[in-house]
Amino acid sequence: MTALDSRVAAPADPAPDGAPPHGRRRPARHGRDNRTAYLMIAPMVVLLAVFVMWPLVYSLYLSTFKISFYTEPEFVGLDFYQYVLESPRFWESIWVGLYYAVLTVPTGIVIALLLASFIKTLSRRAASYMKTTVYLPAVVSTVVASVLFVFMYQDDGVVNAMLGVLNHGPVNWLNDPSYALPAIAVPGIWLSFGVTTLILLAGLLDIPENYYESAQLDGAGFFQRLFRITIPLLKNVLLYLLVTGFTLAIQLFELPLIMTNGGPVDATMTPNLYIFASFRDLTPYATSFSLTASLMLFAVLGAISLVIFRLVNSDKAIDG
Template sequence: MVSATRARRPGKATSLAAQRRRSALIAWVFVAPFVLTFGTFGLIPLVSSLAMAFTDLRARDIRTPFNVDFVGIANFVTVLTDESFLRALRNTLFFVVLGVPATLFIALVLAVLLNSVSRRVATFFRVSYYIPVITTIVAVAVVWRLMYQDTGVINTILGTVGINGPNWLSDPNTALVAITVMAIWRNIGGSMVIFLAGLQSIPSEVNEAASIDGAGARQKFFRVTIPMMMPTILLNTILLTTGYMQFFDEPFVMTNGGPLESTTSIALQVYNQFKYGNYSVGAAGAYVLFALVGILAIIQFRFFRQRT
């Protein structure tokens, strides 16, 4: 009987191995469409653009790719010393520094307010604030461009209180601020929903214990709610920073980078380089943007890690 059992063990092992191979094959069949799509439209262009950044490839070299020369980091030096790119960098950082804190603050305040009302009221306002997020950015930009005109809604409202509003998008001093305000308005809804989910995940027992200890509403907010919301705040900060660093549609549709390049972003600058046929310089600019986003993400992770 023992010998019979030993004789069956190799067969069982073979059967288990065959089942594992079959399961792995089925898994790869389901994963294959994503792998092929990502490899074709993601990985290959990513590697190609990185290689392109170290060459002198231009539009005229497309038909003769073997005439392209390796230039090392010359394209990155060109990008980092180009006055137009540096101006685009300043515009982008201004957009991030103004937009991210304002969006986080307004979204958190709205989330706290909605968390204190009934579910039906909260659902109505949550949907209302989230509609701009799912609306096409081109449509939103076109509407806001009309609102910012001399005779638009904003200047009409300012005129009722005796303020003569400027032509917002035609003045280099106000164009970037106007675009930033529109971006803040559009992104509040998404951040608010994430904050609301974070608030609702805080156990009610924690707030009850704080109340028993004599903590007021303000103390509970800053000593309980904010510390427990740090992971959610980190998530929102990174999402907003990454999105704002790559802002492109707003200036492209509303001002095309003008006036006087006052609203040109890094992403728009990279797009213009490709449009003008400077493929290698455009690729280098894209990787500079990638590096900046990565550096900011690392800084934010370390900053919030010390407070969690």
């Protein structure tokens, strides 16, 4: 930020409002706004209390019982937490989720940033067309996309046909443990890049053009402009995309359910799919076990997100 300020707010820029202090904290001279603030957060706080927090507390309570259809619930304390913690398949599924997130989140953001920068250079009409087009995959339901990609990955499918042109043997995409998850990552990125692109485009359009103009006058190249202006000023939006991207990626469910059903040898068994599978399990107390596993996933997600917040939140611009 400081490098940017000295660069852009230099005499070359007429900065009419005196260099907007992006994200700097408001000086406390106006005092507190308790009344207004509480009125503004009240609807959200109440709705979350009734429909999210109370159910969560209730789930935590239920997870200390052994629930079965045939007998009365029996209090067992934290037994199920111990079972989940000791289950190697639960931890493997967390690693699968993390691997999937690492495969898709950074790639998705980079693709979307390139596309958004490209759309920004287009004429008005071309830009309208592209803004609608990139969003279209999000309109297709996951079920339809899964079925289509299963076809494309078949032995005699489109993907292997293209590999054949490159003189490369057919790959058994969805049945090879080392290829299955990357193969699922492709439709995963395809389904979500439109939303990410529009979010980044909205962010890019919010950066005043004169920042770039003065940088260009100072002789800054493309990469300098990218790393000194675009990325620092998109930091708020990028933090959002990282956190939501990770939480959504680890909670991936429908794609592997339809495309591979968790296989081969659990290579695509994401946490939610594992929870779902153990819910359907015929063992008694499957309900209690899967409920507890989903609460453990909540703890894992919260911890990872905390790390992301800490890492990105290196200066005080982000956090309230």
